Amino acid sequence: MTNPTKMRASAKDGVTEVRVLMQHDMENGRRKDEGGNVIPAWYITEIQAQHNGKTVLDGQFGTSVSKNPYLIFRFKGGAIGDKITLSWLDNLGEKRSDEVAIS
Amino acid sequence: MINMERRKALKTGGGLGLLGVFALLGLTPGIVWASVGRAAFEAKSLNEAFEALGVLTPENSALIQLTTPDVAANGAVVPVTVECQLAGTEQIAILIEKNPTMLAASFVIPEGTEGYISTKIKMAQTSAVIALVKVNGKFYRASREVQVTAGGC
Numbered sequence: 166m167t168n169p170t171k172m173r174a175s176a177k178d179g180v181t182e183v184r185v186l187m188q189h190d191m192e193n194g195r196r197k198d199e200g201g202n203v204i205p206a207w208y209i210t211e212i213q214a215q216h217n218g219k220t221v222l223d224g225q226f227g228t229s230v231s232k233n234p235y236l237i238f239r240f241k242g243g244a245i246g247d248k249i250t251l252s253w254l255d256n257l258g259e260k261r262s263d264e265v266a267i268s
Numbered sequence: 269m270i271n272m273e274r275r276k277a278l279k280t281g282g283g284l285g286l287l288g289v290f291a292l293l294g295l296t297p298g299i300v301w302a303s304v305g306r307a308a309f310e311a312k313s314l315n316e317a318f319e320a321l322g323v324l325t326p327e328n329s330a331l332i333q334l335t336t337p338d339v340a341a342n343g344a345v346v347p348v349t350v351e352c353q354l355a356g357t358e359q360i361a362i363l364i365e366k367n368p369t370m371l372a373a374s375f376v377i378p379e380g381t382e383g384y385i386s387t388k389i390k391m392a393q394t395s396a397v398i399a400l401v402k403v404n405g406k407f408y409r410a411s412r413e414v415q416v417t418a419g420g421c
Binding site for chain 2: 191
């Protein structure tokens, strides 16, 4: 079960700024639960953002990214109403894609 | 003329093949994950991480702006911003020298995307945070010490 990524994209002066909040535990595999059992590693390994089908950011994550990864990036162009898609893939093979329109 | 047709057929065939592979992997067509190796994420020392990223000796550069807090009360959430105004920025990586997993994230910056990344990282203890930026094939670094009062890893 994965939860939707929260996203906001705004275009200003020819540049679009995208703010992203992915919903993911980002467990590094070293933490223990209350019973002293190691919580298995579970984290996002790849992210990709696309603007109207063109890749605008490609990223790889390790376990040192905070829980519920937060990200801001900017690219040139983008008009109000254009679609931004953010996709992620985690180390257990879970994946999801979410979309937002530039406002 | 015949050759052109053959080329077209080959191209179409190849395209279909790729789509087939995506379907097999259960990936949405249109998303091609950057298949950069993950060795850099396993690195146990800064030198190992640099080597895995293909960096020899990154130069310190004042053209990279690395913004972090001086003191982080909560090591689980430390905001980091890397900005490089140089044209031709190709890659931005963020490393934490004293974390068990040093490399936090690495971003490929395509043309048209600005050399700007803001994110949040986990820090186990007080350490140097390093921004590594590749500009026109050359690596530059900027580094800042962040005091961590309560580690969160």
